[in-house]
Amino acid sequence: MFAVVQTGGKQYNVTENDVLKVEKLEAQVGDKVKLEVLLVNDGTKTVAGTPTVESAEVVAEVVAHGKGDKIVVYKYKPKKNERKKQGHRQPWTEIKIVSIKM
Secondary structure, eight states: OEEEEEEEEEEEEEHHHHHEEEEESOOOTTTTEEEEEEEEEEESEEOSSOOOOOOOOEEEEEEEEOOOOOEEEEEETTTTEEEEEEEEEEEEEEEEEEEEEE
C-alpha cells in the first residue's frame, strides 16, 4: 500500500516505515502528525482525491529537527560598489510514516 501526501508545498510518495525529510513542521519530537492525502493505492484499488481523499489517513511520527547545509547568497551590482553576502540554512523535520489507512 502506498499514498501520495502533501506537506510544506511538496508532494511525496510514501509507504509504511518510510523516513523522509520535509519542510519544518511545528511539532515536538515524538509527536504524531496527520498528513494531507492526495492519492491512495492498496494494491487492487486506487482512490484519487479532489483535491484530498477525506476517508484516507496517513499518520507520521516526528523523529528529528535540523538545518540543511549553508547556501551562500551573493548579490552585487557592477561598477556601483554594492555588495551583499548572506548565508541561509533551510530548516527541516525528519518524519517516519507510521500507518496508512484507506
